[in-house]
Amino acid sequence: MPVNPAFQRLQLLVGTPVLDLLRESRAIVFGVGGVGGWCAEALVRSGIGHLTIVDNDDVCVTNVNRQLQATTGNVGKSKVGELRDRLASIHPRVRLEAIDEVYEKSNRDRFDLHSYDYVIDAIDSYTHKLDLIEHAWEIGARFYSSMGAASRLDITKIRTASVWDATMDPFAKILRKGLRRRGFQGDFQVVYSVEEPIAPVERTSVACGTHQCFCHHDDPDHTDWCSSKVVINGSAVHITASFGMALSGLVLQDARSRASRQNPSSDAALSRDPAAT
Numbered sequence: 001m002p003v004n005p006a007f008q009r010l011q012l013l014v015g016t017p018v019l020d021l022l023r024e025s026r027a028i029v030f031g032v033g034g035v036g037g038w039c040a041e042a043l044v045r046s047g048i049g050h051l052t053i054v055d056n057d058d059v060c061v062t063n064v065n066r067q068l069q070a071t072t073g074n075v076g077k078s079k080v081g082e083l084r085d086r087l088a089s090i091h092p093r094v095r096l097e098a099i100d101e102v103y104e105k106s107n108r109d110r111f112d113l114h115s116y117d118y119v120i121d122a123i124d125s126y127t128h129k130l131d132l133i134e135h136a137w138e139i140g141a142r143f144y145s146s147m148g149a150a151s152r153l154d155i156t157k158i159r160t161a162s163v164w165d166a167t168m169d170p171f172a173k174i175l176r177k178g179l180r181r182r183g184f185q186g187d188f189q190v191v192y193s194v195e196e197p198i199a200p201v202e203r204t205s206v207a208c209g210t211h212q213c214f215c216h217h218d219d220p221d222h223t224d225w226c227s228s229k230v231v232i233n234g235s236a237v238h239i240t241a242s243f244g245m246a247l248s249g250l251v252l253q254d255a256r257s258r259a260s261r262q263n264p265s266s267d268a269a270l271s272r273d274p275a276a277t
Contacts, residue, residue, distance in 0.1 A: 006091065007047045014252070017259040019047050026050040027118040027251065028111065030103050030132060032083050033057070034235055035146045036122030037068035038244030044087045044094050046252055051087070052097040054111070055079045066237040105131045113139050118251050121145040122244065130178050137186035144250045147172045147192035149243040150233035157195035158242050160250060166192040191246040193239070200234055 003011050003019050011019055027048050029040045032055045040053050057079050063070035069082040080098035087096055103111065103123065108131070113119055119141040123129045129145070136143040145163065148171035159166070163179075166172035169192040 004047065004091075004093070010046060014256055015259070017263045018252075018256050021255050021259045021262070022047045022252075023049040025117040025255065026052075026115060027120060028052040028054065028113070028116045029120045029122060030054045031122035031124065032067075032069070032079050033063070033122065033124065034066040034237070034240030035149050035244045035247070036120070037079070037083055038241040039120060039122060039247040040083060040244075041068055041087060041090070042245050042248035043251060044091045046248065047091070048094065048251075050095040050097075052099060052111075052116070053080045053083055053087075054099045054101060054103055056100050056102045066235050066240045068241075102128065103132055104128050108135050113141055117142060118254075119143045120247055120251070122247070126174070126178065129175065130182065133179065133186075133188070134182065134184060137184070137188065142251075142254060143188045144247050145188060145190045146243050146247060147175070147190050148197070149193070149240045150235040151197035151199070152193050152195045152239045153198065153236055154193075154195045155238055155242050157193045158191065158239070158246060159194055160189055160191050160246055162187050163190045166190050168194040168196070170197060189250055191243050191250075198234065200232075 003016055007019055025048055027043055027050070029036045029043075029051070032040055032053050036053070036055070040051060043051055059067070059070045059074050059077050059079055059082060061072065061075050063079075064072060067079070069079060069086055074082050078098075078100050080100050084096050084098040087094065099111070101107065101110070102125075104127075113136060119132075119136045121129060121132050121136075121143070122145075123132060133143070133145065147166060147169045163172060163176065164187065172190065172192050
């Protein structure tokens with residue numbers, strides 16, 4: 001099948017077999033906030049054929065500084081709904097599914113992870129993150145996860161590695177403890193930062209974590225994530241977006257490697273590339 005001209009520049013970089021493989025691939029992104037939304041868009045701009053996005057939160061005005069789909073004009077609207085519309089405008093041929101739900105152990109079968117080529121975790125909730133990791137490993141998914149992107153400013157400190165090698169990241173350390181307690185013996189790639197987290201430098205008088213929160217909801221079933229946090233950490237878009245882009249980069253690198261194995265004679269340069277594993 002001819003390559004969509006929208007992806008011509010990526011075709012020049014990775015070749016037609018990689019784009020063909022991405023077009024035939026299905027990916028699911030859990031959490032479309034400051035990290036997951038950018039990952040989802042990068043996947044669509046790279047020609048992924050089918051993308052499912054999962055998040056039950058609505059746009060809050062405090063999301064505007066870092067979340068792709070958040071604007072001052074769509075506060076209160078569904079994050080996955082707003083992101084779905086944006087992604088469809090970028091690549092009308094992509095098959096999109098927006099699930100306005102929380103991933104948790106009780107509804108894990110709702111997501112049918114077996115049907116996806118890539119499972120991507122950008123969830124903030126510690127327990128739900130552990131549940132998803134166990135589920136993805138259990139079914140043998142190609143799984144990538146984001147560690148803590150908040151409280152950082154130095155983009156040069158962002159890394160990718162095995163979860164067991166993600167040192168100097170406090171969240172990764174806590175996550176490893178949780179995995180060990182559950183008897184988890186698997187492995188997966190994560191995006192993390194070696195920068196020491198920056199503590200909040202001042203308190204704010206309005207919005208998240210205060211008595212003047214802008215995001216109160218009348219819906220009794222809405223999950224108020226902010227109220228469950230011990231502290232609201234600061235965050236910057238160049239870091240959260242870079243985490244999301246790094247996650248999408250892991251998908252692209254894997255697709256490149258898979259295409260090379262499936263078509264060993266189609267890209268001699270790729271087969272000689274020591275970075276392609």
